[in-house]
Amino acid sequence: MLGLAAVVAACGAGPAFAGPSGDGALDAAVAAFWAASTDDEIAAATAAVLATDPGIEAIWGRLRAGRAYARDVPTGRRLLARENRDGVEHGYVLRVPEGYDPAARYPVIVYLHGGVSRPKREDGTWWRREERLARDDAIVVAPASWDESLWWQDSQIENLAGLLDDLKRVYNVDENRVHLIGISDGATGAFYHAMKATTPWATFLPLNGHPVVLANPASDVDGAMHVTNLRNKPLFVVNGGRDPLYPVASVLPFMRLFQQAGVFLDFRPQPEAGHDVSWWDDEKPAMDAFMREQARRPLPSRLSWETERTDRYNRAHWLVITELGAVAGEPDLDAHNTVLDQTSGLPLGINMIGQMVDGSGLRVLEVGPDSMASAAGMVNEDTIVEVAGTAAPTVEDLRQALIGFAPGQRIPMVVQRGGERIDVMLDYPAEAAPRGRQAFPHTLAPGRVELDQQRNTVTAYTRGVRRFTLLISPEQFDFTQPISVVVNGVTAFDGMVEPDVATLLRWAATDQDRTAMYGAELHIEVPPAP
Template sequence: MKSFRALVVLLTLGLWVAWLDAARWEVDLDQLLKTTAESEQEKLISRIVSAKPSWQEVSDYLRNLQFPEAETGKIHLRKTTCSDGVERSWILYVPTSYDPVHPTPLFVNLHGGVSRPEPIPDSEALEFMGDNLFKDLAEENGWLLLFPFGQEGATWWDEVGMSNINNLVRTVKREYNVDDDRVWLGGYSDGASAAFLYAMVFPTDYAAFIALSGHMGTGSLGGDLHTYAPNFYNTAVYAVTSFEDQLFPSAKMRPAIQMAREAGGDIFYREQEGEHDFSYAEEELPKIVHFLERHPRDPFPTRIIWESAVPWFGTCRWFAIDRISADPSASWHVDHNLVLTDDRITIGFRHDDTFPGPGIKVREIVEGTAAEQMGLAAGDVIIRGKKRKIKDMDDLMAYKAGLKRGDPIQLTVLRDGQKELLKGTLPPPTNYYLFKRERPSAMARVSFSANRVEIEGSRLGGFSVFVHPDMIRLERNLVVTVNGEEVFNRRVEPDIDFMLQNFLANRDRKLIYVAKIEVEI
């Protein structure tokens, strides 16, 4: 009897210890999802792995996270410290219909004029959001609306600005019940140019992109980035241009759209009457809503086409280009690019947008431009363009509309209270490539079916495949071939450490990969 009781006690203790282990890893995982300190994250991950939960238990926990109640129908103005150490504002609008129990779509709205010199003041940020038509769409359709603020040095195409957007998306996903398959990004002018860019370099987070009056090459040219039209294959883009746009007219943007479509890009394109403004909003916004509703993300597409010159921009969904080889490119690896003519009238200065007028106050002169040649200086107030009075930017745009490249230019300015007449000549038209090309790229055409990944690769030196149980059967071997040659053939074992690290990096509850295989060629 005593031995029986002892056995019962031991069994009870064993069950109790097992229950404590199970409870402990869940507590640790809950804490892991809340902390941002890397050292603390490492300790917690180590403890979770030591507790040996199954990958199914970890995946279920992450997929079924619970979220707190939130103030709805309200604009939330918040601050974040970017990678350059500068604190910048951002706004989140939470619709009245938001319910933390139900996954909610998220629209990331990027503004134009991203090169302003100083961080936007809070009062201006709130005023800007108050007039934002996408906020109205968010309320009507039950979307969360994320509105980052950029500036010179933190644009939509430099490291600071891009990492800020990525981090803010993950912040919202950490705090709110976001539908990971209905996250969209779009904007107007510079925000539209960024939408084109993100479709080519960061598509994984997003279901679709909205580009309204933007330029497909701005991210490449302004950010010194290599971008590739075939990457438009993976995520749908809705693009609009205007016939009389002073910056990006339809006639100049149309060839780029056509080239991207010929490269396989999934681009829905419309042209509207109007200048560089949002006057077509009333007609286009309902169509945009319908487009977004019809384009949820496919988290595990059976086919990916991807090209990259740098690993940082090397990932699309479940496939990543890790290394570019020095081999010759394959015959099918064609560079889709375009030579454009820049005949825009740019004088070559940045204006002080805090100056109340009348006139336009010069903040900064751009080197090597007509402004520098004619002696325009910071602090000058432009009051006349030849015979036309200039009270504001609209007047300057009207003066520039009568000029063409190579013409003489005359500006009257106030300098130290005195009028001065400045004369110069606009530069001749110049040709440029739409996309930057200074280094070789690798390209891959990838497909999967029945535990088999087949890759057509060009200059593909190394790659990764992210493994999800909805893609393959883990009890069977995964076979990977490159250009017909088998490079991987074995079972993939789930890796709890990787699962947790990857989830912390992307906060995507639909893309909880259980392992990653890396192949060097």
């Protein structure tokens, strides 16, 4: 198999610079910088740019413009491979639209396959019916995972990041429309990357997976899972009601936990589906719309990130956690790490429903005994005609009303029985709450930072973090004015920040991202709170 580096070589010394003109030496140095791929090449190219002694304005515009992409690049389906730093080769299938236009920025959709406990395959057959993944409007990538490089391990964080960098060097990628879809084990992988390596991704679409796999010591997961890290990106989740591995009933407690933690979640249970994609054609338009509507914000004004280490897993966009440890007076931020055991407590009791043909509501086919529904007075064959003020409810309306239903809450409903409309109140008694259990094990004490940026003021709340670094972009902050950072109610920094060309080049080389570049680093020590 051949890697994309060979394509760069075949197209010439590297893509020409596509930015402001007027300084030939700087233009040539920036072109070489964008063409560099190895650590040594990047170091040499960075030194060459710095040797021209450019001002921040001159270099910024050139980096922001990015590469000039060649038209004569390979399209269609290709079987390729790339090497991680340890020399292990990771194969992938690349599909580039035949009508690829280098002047347009293309979304990228990365598909993670299931069945990763098998030995390594090198023939590109790791995704069934792969031909249906091909698109005219996006670049599609189907990388490989196997029993020695699982989706939920460091090797795949490195692999996927490197793969995206390789793509950006050859094809005009829309950095803010890079989506990660996974099925079965691949879905578990999507949950993993959302919690450990969020920065490059716009959305995550886990299909037929289960987060609980990441809590199992036998899964050989690298790192600990932190639910609040999911706040940073939207999730589109599908599970089958008859799935023998990960049925909706077992996944739902995690979906409720995620929603309570403030995660943007579109959960779409398929009641009759097993561990299959029988629903694919019905849900594909919704998945496409989700990806189309949910572009990544490269410089989000709000971030929440938690990590148990600072040598990896410690960055989300412009936040880097650099030292862990408790600080006096820090707030007790909720870990959101408890799922409820739905086999305990009082059951809902709306066990089986059907949509009325005339669209008037939902027919209750079975009400469970000793349940919330039976306590509310509901009986078999009632028709739910209103849920929480929504008339003629659909299954989706009922699902949305119930997904966050918690002890101590009530949902008003109206049912029709024998031609009579009857008000009922679905009551979740506080004393009937199911028992809780830990969602994910934490063997190391983690630290978390929550940021809210408004103009040149950053408000942060921390737990278990002594130091963190903010990457400052002039597209997010005004460098001509002081920047203020308030941590746990105490001002930790208030002053001017000077842009630095070396910092700009270092992060540009790291991220390969024209839409998120950083001109300065601001190192913050968390002060004790009074």
